[in-house]
Amino acid sequence: MSLLEIRNLHASASGKEILRGINLTINTGEVHAIMGPNGAGKSTLSAILTGNPQYEVTQGEILYKGRNLLEMKPEERAWEGIFLSFQYPIEIPGVSMVNFMRTAVNAQREYRGLPALTATEFLRLMREKRAVVQLDNKLANRSVNEGFSGGEKKRNEIFQMAMLEPTLSILDETDSGLDVDALRIVSDGVNRLKSAERSTIVITHYQKLLEYVQPQFVHIVYRGRIVKSGGPELGDRIFTEGFDWVKQEFDAS
Amino acid sequence: MSSQYLDLYRTQRALIDEHAAPVLNAQREAAAEVLQRVGLSRPKDYTHVDPEALLAADYSINLARYVVPTDHNDLFTCAVPELSTSVHYLVNEQLVSHTREGADGVFSGSLREFALRYPDVAARYYNRLAMNEEPPYDVRSQGTNVTAHRPLGEAALNTLFCQDGFVLYVPEGVTVERPIQLISLLRAVEDFMACQRILIILGEGAKASVLVCDHASQLRACTLLSLQVTEIFAGAYSTLDFYELEEHHADCRRLSSVYVEQQEGSNVAVGQYALTAGQTRNRVYIDLCGHDANTRLYGLCIADRTQKVDNITYIRHRAPKCQSDELFKYVLDEEACGSFVGRILVQEGADKTDAHQTDRNLILTPQCHIVARPELEIYADDVKCSHGATTGQLDPAALFYMRTRGIPEAEARLLLMFAFMGDVIDGIRIEPLRDRLKHLVEKRFRGELDQCRTCAIKK
Numbered sequence: 127m128s129l130l131e132i133r134n135l136h137a138s139a140s141g142k143e144i145l146r147g148i149n150l151t152i153n154t155g156e157v158h159a160i161m162g163p164n165g166a167g168k169s170t171l172s173a174i175l176t177g178n179p180q181y182e183v184t185q186g187e188i189l190y191k192g193r194n195l196l197e198m199k200p201e202e203r204a205w206e207g208i209f210l211s212f213q214y215p216i217e218i219p220g221v222s223m224v225n226f227m228r229t230a231v232n233a234q235r236e237y238r239g240l241p242a243l244t245a246t247e248f249l250r251l252m253r254e255k256r257a258v259v260q261l262d263n264k265l266a267n268r269s270v271n272e273g274f275s276g277g278e279k280k281r282n283e284i285f286q287m288a289m290l291e292p293t294l295s296i297l298d299e300t301d302s303g304l305d306v307d308a309l310r311i312v313s314d315g316v317n318r319l320k321s322a323e324r325s326t327i328v329i330t331h332y333q334k335l336l337e338y339v340q341p342q343f344v345h346i347v348y349r350g351r352i353v354k355s356g357g358p359e360l361g362d363r364i365f366t367e368g369f370d371w372v373k374q375e376f377d378a379s
Numbered sequence: 380m381s382s383q384y385l386d387l388y389r390t391q392r393a394l395i396d397e398h399a400a401p402v403l404n405a406q407r408e409a410a411a412e413v414l415q416r417v418g419l420s421r422p423k424d425y426t427h428v429d430p431e432a433l434l435a436a437d438y439s440i441n442l443a444r445y446v447v448p449t450d451h452n453d454l455f456t457c458a459v460p461e462l463s464t465s466v467h468y469l470v471n472e473q474l475v476s477h478t479r480e481g482a483d484g485v486f487s488g489s490l491r492e493f494a495l496r497y498p499d500v501a502a503r504y505y506n507r508l509a510m511n512e513e514p515p516y517d518v519r520s521q522g523t524n525v526t527a528h529r530p531l532g533e534a535a536l537n538t539l540f541c542q543d544g545f546v547l548y549v550p551e552g553v554t555v556e557r558p559i560q561l562i563s564l565l566r567a568v569e570d571f572m573a574c575q576r577i578l579i580i581l582g583e584g585a586k587a588s589v590l591v592c593d594h595a596s597q598l599r600a601c602t603l604l605s606l607q608v609t610e611i612f613a614g615a616y617s618t619l620d621f622y623e624l625e626e627h628h629a630d631c632r633r634l635s636s637v638y639v640e641q642q643e644g645s646n647v648a649v650g651q652y653a654l655t656a657g658q659t660r661n662r663v664y665i666d667l668c669g670h671d672a673n674t675r676l677y678g679l680c681i682a683d684r685t686q687k688v689d690n691i692t693y694i695r696h697r698a699p700k701c702q703s704d705e706l707f708k709y710v711l712d713e714e715a716c717g718s719f720v721g722r723i724l725v726q727e728g729a730d731k732t733d734a735h736q737t738d739r740n741l742i743l744t745p746q747c748h749i750v751a752r753p754e755l756e757i758y759a760d761d762v763k764c765s766h767g768a769t770t771g772q773l774d775p776a777a778l779f780y781m782r783t784r785g786i787p788e789a790e791a792r793l794l795l796m797f798a799f800m801g802d803v804i805d806g807i808r809i810e811p812l813r814d815r816l817k818h819l820v821e822k823r824f825r826g827e828l829d830q831c832r833t834c835a836i837k838k
Contacts, residue, residue: 145421176783179775205786216780220798229794230784237785269798 129154129191129285129294130175136185136350137174141359142172146350147186149220152294155322159336160329162347163369169213176210190294191211204230207293210282211283211300220271221375226232227252227268227289227316234290255288259315276303284315295319295377296327301335322339333365346372381414383433384520388539391442395686399445399542401493406510410538425750426717427687429662430533435630437802438572438604441471441538454661470697471565473543473574483553487490490544491575500548504580508610508638530636530662537608538573544576547589551582551614558588558620558809560643565595565603565631577609577740581617581645586827588620588809595631603627607635613645615669616678622650623661624816626828629684631657636664643669643698648808651678653688654823660689667694667701674703677806681823682715689718694736696759705736707760707809708803710796710824711747722754723766729759738764741773741799793824 130152137145144167152158161300162168165185175188178202179270188195191206218226231251232242243251256266259281271279274303286361287295297316301309316339320326328339336344336358344361346354348369353376388395388411396404422429435837463676467476467487478488486493512531545561565573581587595603605627613619627633633656641647651661665674680688694703709717717737740749751768773795781791805811822828 177780180779199788200779200782201787204466204783210783211781216774217776218777218795218798220793225794226781226784226786228780229790233787233790246507264685290785308693319813357700 127154128331129151130195131189132186133188134186135171135174135183135188137170137183139181139281140168141230143184143190144350145174145180148347148350148352150345150352152327153278154325155350156343157320157326157328157339158258158343159339159340159341160345160346161331161345161361161364163373167350168347168348169203169298172210172296172329175203175296178210178284200239201233204290205234207291208288209287209292209295211280211287211295211297213300213302214280215271216281217272217274219272221270223266223270224252225266227286228288231289232364251289255285256287257317258286261285277305277308280296280304280312281308281315284312287314288319291319293323294325294327296329299329299331301330301332306334309334310338333361336361348372381418381536383437383538383828384539385411385415385662385665388442390598394442395540395542397443397727398491399525399789400491400498402494402498402505402543403491406506406538410510410535413512414535414539417531417535419575420530422616425752426660426689426691426718427719427748427750428634428689429659430530430634430660433604433634433658433712434533434536436570436602436604436612438570438602439567440574442542442697444542446473450523451621454785455549455760456629457706464558465546465726466560467793469545469561469563469575471567471571472541472575474545481787484548485550485555486504486546486547487559490578491542492547493548493578496738498549500580501578504578504610504612505540506534506610508612508640508666509608509636510538510816521669522554526727529626529664530634533606533698533833534636536819537576537606539685540574541576546577547579547587548586549587549617550579551600552584553582554585555587557813558590558795561591562592563591565593565605565627566665567597567601567603568599570602570604572604572606574641575605575607577607579609579611579619579807581613581619583614583642584616586612586618589622589625590809590812593623593625593627595627600630602630602632604632604634607633609635609637611637611639611647613639613641613647613672615642615747616644617642618646619661620648620650622648622807622809622812623652625653625659626655627657628655629657629686633657633659635663636662637673639663639665641665641667641669641672641674641701643668644671644773645669646673647701648675648677650807651690653678653680653682654819654828656680656682656686656688657686663690663692665692665694665703666780667703668698669697672703674702675806676705677803678701678707679706679800679803679820680709680711680717681800682709682717683712685714687716691718691720693722694734695724695734696734697724699729699759700731703735706803706806707738708800709740710743711740711749712743714744714746716748718750718752719802720750720754722756723764724753725757725759725764727758732759732762732764734762734764738741740770742757742770743772751838793821796824823836
């Protein structure tokens, strides 16, 4: 059954049209990679899926679990299992990771009719999930992302993903700025969360992450549209030949 | 406007004097002269509270010392968990708890009793800072009316009618272990003005901490004005924490002036926390008179509806190698107005001064109004000084980030506002009080602190 259906999606930011008719269907258990040159609209797509108020949908629709996603508030989308690993995670001085995560987890539990976790249960969960991405305990006691290195911020994103156990994970260039070791830790974390009930969208420029995460589907976004879709071999071709052939093919048509 | 008060004073002088101590009475004539000469503070274009307009109303003043019937147990408890305090109560401006005098020479209690028993000490300190007409050391204001910079008129008005108040006297070398909590309650059934007076004297090397909680109970709709004068003398190498927490209702007016004089090596923390207010104007004057003195002046203001809160501060570095650290933060919602006017003056000769001032403000609606006026004047060499003022809104990127994690928008806003106040609260040096204020600030942001409910005032 399809988890996510994007139909003819047009979107703009500050009056400038960025997405010009995206069509994409993602079924439960699938991993999709989205690639494309800078400025093609990849991050805009992830922003639309999570309800960023800075973007405006001008046309089209998105169905998530059969519901109209565009009518849902960002927090409601999170409760329904959508998670975005930010390309640039936000620093929130003064809000501790513990407080932030506890509020998030318990809000989700409340939505699902579950009782709030006790302090002990919560700390046990934190400990368990922290191990998934080898996140240092001292980071968990600091303010959200404040003073974290680039790699720590990305690991922190995957840690939050592990805590919230999303149905649809969107990884927006989670691999950028990571060294080889950190990339492996992050990829391991992502792989551990893969299951037949969960789907993943990976936005990336690099081959390494795709080698680890192994998507079944690869889509090329160019000028606000998906101009090419295929299997893993499409990704391989991009890495050897770049985007020029796609651009030429598209611009000629 | 001051004439109505001067008339009252002149006709009631005998009655006022009868209930007070000679030391207090001795100051009245000079105060009357000052009030006549300078009048009350005129509104400024950068402040919101207009003292002259507030004082124009026809308030009753309790000159005959009619005792408001109170029973402490029946009245209120202002619980700070984990904090064992010595509690004193002021109802309107009258001390209703018993004076305590320890074998170590520590006196805490009634100003009237103190002035009767120790007239020499009282005379040496009472009104020395509040009625000080020494012109401010200020190049720009030369030739202008320098007294306009100080709320002399209000201090004079307080002095005219002051009959009692609270004193803390700590002799040389003595440490008062338990924080002293002064719970001040306004309680009246008609428009009423309380002339509250606090005097704190710390001898050389003495240590103490004082927490003042300002409350009001509204028995009937009426305007309550608290006209406060606090004088603090910190002797050489003494340490004092002085925190004031305001939880007033919309019909309360507070005109407060705190004067601090610090000798060499003294360490003073002053905190001004306006949790709920009607109209409030806080003035704090700190004079660093001896070398190596250290000051921390922190304040927060949370205001909504049509509340108005002005903070006017003036830190004078008059001696070398002193440090001052000032931090004020405002969160304004709905149609609230606020002003922060902070001046740091480094006088000639105050070399190696280390002075920093920060004012940060959050305004949540387009109807809020904030004025920030940081001022730094330096007439000394080799100093380290900084000031900064910012005003803005909640960070939309942080809000969105939190919402994508499933934190509801209202909760996310609350977490951000609370985080914003974090460093002001962390500046409190008494840990249980810090935790208590954290709790109160959170309740305030959640809208659960409507008047004095947390202090469990039983009606």
